[in-house]
Amino acid sequence: MDIDIIVLWVIILGLMIGSFLNVCIHRIPKGESIISPPSKCPNCDHKLSAWENMPLLSFLLLKGKCRECHENISWRYPIVEGLTAWLFLMTYYHEGLNIQFVLSCVFIAVIIVITLIDLDTFHIPNGLLLVGLIPGLIMLSFDNRSLYIIGFLILGFLYLFIRLGGQMVFRKEAMGLGDVKYASVIGLFLGWKIGLMATFIAFFGAAILSIVLLLFGKYSFGQKIPFGPFMSLGAFIGIFWGPQLIEGYLNFFMK
Ligand SMILES: [Zn+2]
Numbered sequence: 001m002d003i004d005i006i007v008l009w010v011i012i013l014g015l016m017i018g019s020f021l022n023v024c025i026h027r028i029p030k031g032e033s034i035i036s037p038p039s040k041c042p043n044c045d046h047k048l049s050a051w052e053n054m055p056l057l058s059f060l061l062l063k064g065k066c067r068e069c070h071e072n073i074s075w076r077y078p079i080v081e082g083l084t085a086w087l088f089l090m091t092y093y094h095e096g097l098n099i100q101f102v103l104s105c106v107f108i109a110v111i112i113v114i115t116l117i118d119l120d121t122f123h124i125p126n127g128l129l130l131v132g133l134i135p136g137l138i139m140l141s142f143d144n145r146s147l148y149i150i151g152f153l154i155l156g157f158l159y160l161f162i163r164l165g166g167q168m169v170f171r172k173e174a175m176g177l178g179d180v181k182y183a184s185v186i187g188l189f190l191g192w193k194i195g196l197m198a199t200f201i202a203f204f205g206a207a208i209l210s211i212v213l214l215l216f217g218k219y220s221f222g223q224k225i226p227f228g229p230f231m232s233l234g235a236f237i238g239i240f241w242g243p244q245l246i247e248g249y250l251n252f253f254m255k
Helices: 005-030 057-061 076-095 099-121 126-140 145-170 177-215 228-254
Strands: none
Touching: 005 076, 005 099, 057 076, 076 099, 076 228, 099 126, 099 177, 099 228, 126 145, 126 177, 145 177, 177 228
């Protein structure tokens, strides 16, 4: 069997970063340090030894239960680890091993944390948004600048406009300020064209989910749904398939 050794390293890197992202998702909303103390069982505070703290593998070895108190370990931990590894691998196939790979992986890692924290708390911490700006800002120094700065501005203003419009129509907050800032972060990284496409996917995805929830009687009007995860979905699709989707769209409508 001939397996690219770099592929193996990218997967291991993704799993390890994914494990760290789980710590961030768990601790940032509580205002706790993401560096210390070491990981422990959220149920019985049992400190995890090295073999209990390996991404993905430990979950399988422990059969999804804490060794001390036998409480089920959330499925979310291995899912976040696997997802991070998979997205890093996609980035490697997409970019190769270069500075763009590093920047994209940092951006993807921030998006994963933002998505899950928004799902948990309906809030996107400002500190994470600032970290999310860093890859885009570094890209400005070696790429066509205007495309990305325009993306930052257009997406920010578009979401601000939607927020203000929603407030006037519904007389309550329809879109959080965190979403407006998150839109700018995505716009800076993707540029305005792919950024707008990501926005379209976000609204389309949210509309579809709302219809499905309504059909199955799981949604009542006025119920809050965090919008950040849909923006993340749009950003992921934009990162990997943005140029092809825009080309396909133009070919379809402009010919
Ligand atoms: Zn335990």
